[in-house]
Amino acid sequence: MLYTLIKPKAKLLNKLFLSGLGLLFMIFAIGCQPKPQQNQLEQIQKRGYLKVYTRIAPTTMYVGDVGFTGFEYELVKQFADFLEVDVQIITENNLGKMIQDLEKGHADLIAAGLTITQERKRKIRFAPSYQEIVSKLVYKQGQRRPRDLTQITDGLMVMANSSHLNLLEKNKETYPELQWQTSNTLGSFDLLENVVSEDIKYTVADSNALDLARQIEPELAVAFSISDAQQLAWALTKSDDDSFYAKTIEFFAHIRANGTLDYLIERYYGHLKKFDYVDSREFHKAINSRLPELKDYFIEASGNDLDWRFLAAMGYQESHWKADARSPTGVRGIMMLTNDTAKQMGIADRLDPKQSIFGGTDYFRLVSKKIPERITQPDRNWFALAGYNVGFGHLEDARRLADAENQNPDKWQVIKEFLPLLRQKKWYSKTRFGYARGNEPVRYVSNIRQYYAVLVQLFNTDGSLREAEEYKPEIVNCEQHQDQFKIVTNANEESGQKLFYNDEEVALPLEQLWTLSKVECAEEGFNLKIVNNLESEPKTESYSVTLVNSEIVLIHQNIQEQ
Numbered sequence: 001m002l003y004t005l006i007k008p009k010a011k012l013l014n015k016l017f018l019s020g021l022g023l024l025f026m027i028f029a030i031g032c033q034p035k036p037q038q039n040q041l042e043q044i045q046k047r048g049y050l051k052v053y054t055r056i057a058p059t060t061m062y063v064g065d066v067g068f069t070g071f072e073y074e075l076v077k078q079f080a081d082f083l084e085v086d087v088q089i090i091t092e093n094n095l096g097k098m099i100q101d102l103e104k105g106h107a108d109l110i111a112a113g114l115t116i117t118q119e120r121k122r123k124i125r126f127a128p129s130y131q132e133i134v135s136k137l138v139y140k141q142g143q144r145r146p147r148d149l150t151q152i153t154d155g156l157m158v159m160a161n162s163s164h165l166n167l168l169e170k171n172k173e174t175y176p177e178l179q180w181q182t183s184n185t186l187g188s189f190d191l192l193e194n195v196v197s198e199d200i201k202y203t204v205a206d207s208n209a210l211d212l213a214r215q216i217e218p219e220l221a222v223a224f225s226i227s228d229a230q231q232l233a234w235a236l237t238k239s240d241d242d243s244f245y246a247k248t249i250e251f252f253a254h255i256r257a258n259g260t261l262d263y264l265i266e267r268y269y270g271h272l273k274k275f276d277y278v279d280s281r282e283f284h285k286a287i288n289s290r291l292p293e294l295k296d297y298f299i300e301a302s303g304n305d306l307d308w309r310f311l312a313a314m315g316y317q318e319s320h321w322k323a324d325a326r327s328p329t330g331v332r333g334i335m336m337l338t339n340d341t342a343k344q345m346g347i348a349d350r351l352d353p354k355q356s357i358f359g360g361t362d363y364f365r366l367v368s369k370k371i372p373e374r375i376t377q378p379d380r381n382w383f384a385l386a387g388y389n390v391g392f393g394h395l396e397d398a399r400r401l402a403d404a405e406n407q408n409p410d411k412w413q414v415i416k417e418f419l420p421l422l423r424q425k426k427w428y429s430k431t432r433f434g435y436a437r438g439n440e441p442v443r444y445v446s447n448i449r450q451y452y453a454v455l456v457q458l459f460n461t462d463g464s465l466r467e468a469e470e471y472k473p474e475i476v477n478c479e480q481h482q483d484q485f486k487i488v489t490n491a492n493e494e495s496g497q498k499l500f501y502n503d504e505e506v507a508l509p510l511e512q513l514w515t516l517s518k519v520e521c522a523e524e525g526f527n528l529k530i531v532n533n534l535e536s537e538p539k540t541e542s543y544s545v546t547l548v549n550s551e552i553v554l555i556h557q558n559i560q561e562q
Helices: 002-032 040-047 071-083 095-103 163-171 188-196 207-216 243-257 260-269 277-289 291-302 308-319 339-344 353-369 379-390 392-404 412-423 439-458 466-470
Strands: 049-054 062-064 067-069 086-091 109-115 124-126 131-133 135-140 157-159 181-183 203-206 220-225 230-237 474-477 484-489 497-501 514-521 526-532 539-548 551-561
Touching: 040 049, 040 071, 040 243, 049 071, 049 095, 067 071, 071 086, 071 109, 071 243, 071 260, 095 109, 095 124, 095 230, 131 207, 135 163, 135 188, 135 207, 157 163, 157 188, 157 203, 163 203, 188 203, 188 207, 188 220, 203 207, 207 220, 207 260, 207 439, 230 243, 243 260, 260 412, 277 291, 277 439, 291 308, 291 353, 308 353, 308 439, 339 353, 353 379, 379 392, 379 412, 379 439, 392 412, 412 439, 484 514, 497 514
Parallel strands: 049 086, 049 109, 157 181
Antiparallel strands: 062 067, 109 230, 124 230, 131 230, 135 203, 135 220, 474 484, 484 497, 514 526, 526 539, 539 551
16 A cells, blocks of 8 residues: 555656656756847837938928928937837938948938839838929029930039939930939039039939929029939838838828828928029019018017018018008008008008018917917918918818818818818808908918028028028137137038137048037147947047147047947
């Protein structure tokens, strides 16, 4: 009995022992196996930020009044929020370097208004397209207009590694006399400026970039289109890993469905109308001849709640900044006030520029207060302008019609489609205030937006010229010594800056793609912090710079992760 009782226990202990060894073996085997590799999306989420390449340009990202802005910049921020991560943006003009770095895994995506081409598809993967453009051959107004590519034998320059280069290479077979040059350093807008300055005769530009550039440079003219409609999209690494690519598909479907994509396109391009060379030239002439006498009035009237450039754009739309302007209906002055409005605003003389500007500004503020608080800028200004032009009652009629059609009545891109319907009995018969020439406030708002966009590109909020401030050297002086450090912004340099110690240039041991983040005074000389973007992970490098026997001595102190 004892044996028989122990025997089963022995068998049980034997089984337990063997199973324990098996468990230990399994644990050991599992521990020796490599950990499952994270997919691209998981790596980004663990890292906590997106690495994005873009270029500084009006169509992508640029410095606005309160920091960086731009269509691609806003789109990338929306995507980062969608992924619940931050974003790290690296700027670069060289498209070839962007694509090479993307292939090496130094970035997650390129958001730089890239055209989808078959050549690029062999190297990279494209996210869903978000915009459509046409490539145009551009020349300067007043020069001989080429009729086709047979007449382009010299003076044509395009960006290296661009879709424009691909188009020219394809056309070379048909037009063997076609000649061109390429640039690795000049961006699309730099090339357009070179056409205006006559450093080159021609370039190729995307229609969206050209539309923006012609606001500032009306001398740019279109010879002909050299492509059909093309799609713009983000570039991703070509890989069997679909995790990140699938997320871009989900993101673009999301922002198309909720109207965000349409809103961003309307915000950055909605003010662009069919180009009018004569009107644009007249506007730029008026900026130089009439605006200087009125600018201080607009700045003073704007106070702390309005942008003087917005008020100036209103004034130009109303009167072309002519103090004695008169309309057939009897409105007068810079802001074209009626007698009743002038009396309401306490204006004694509508022909006095200052009184007219102050009266028009105060009246605009009254109209703005009627706009529901939930409507945010910049749409709030567009609504107020429409109400200023056509009357608040008709504006509300258009908003009610939109709401009845299940459209968002708080978005200008919606309301500008409904206002013209107030001319049709089918629609105005449903409204409270009836018929209105609803196309007029749409045109009115569009014109003001276009004039405003030009003034924003030309002037700072304090009234100074933007270009003059942007390239004005920054000087650093120290109390400890008489030496001087100067930072000069140079748009044609890839680093964007040159550094000078007592007017002698400081040569940095960096090839390109660096930015100066800080300069501090030291006992002898200066301490610098410079962001080196050549690395896959940007780093902040510290240097000290001093003068020894009249020669610059640069000492590399350390490298810190940014």
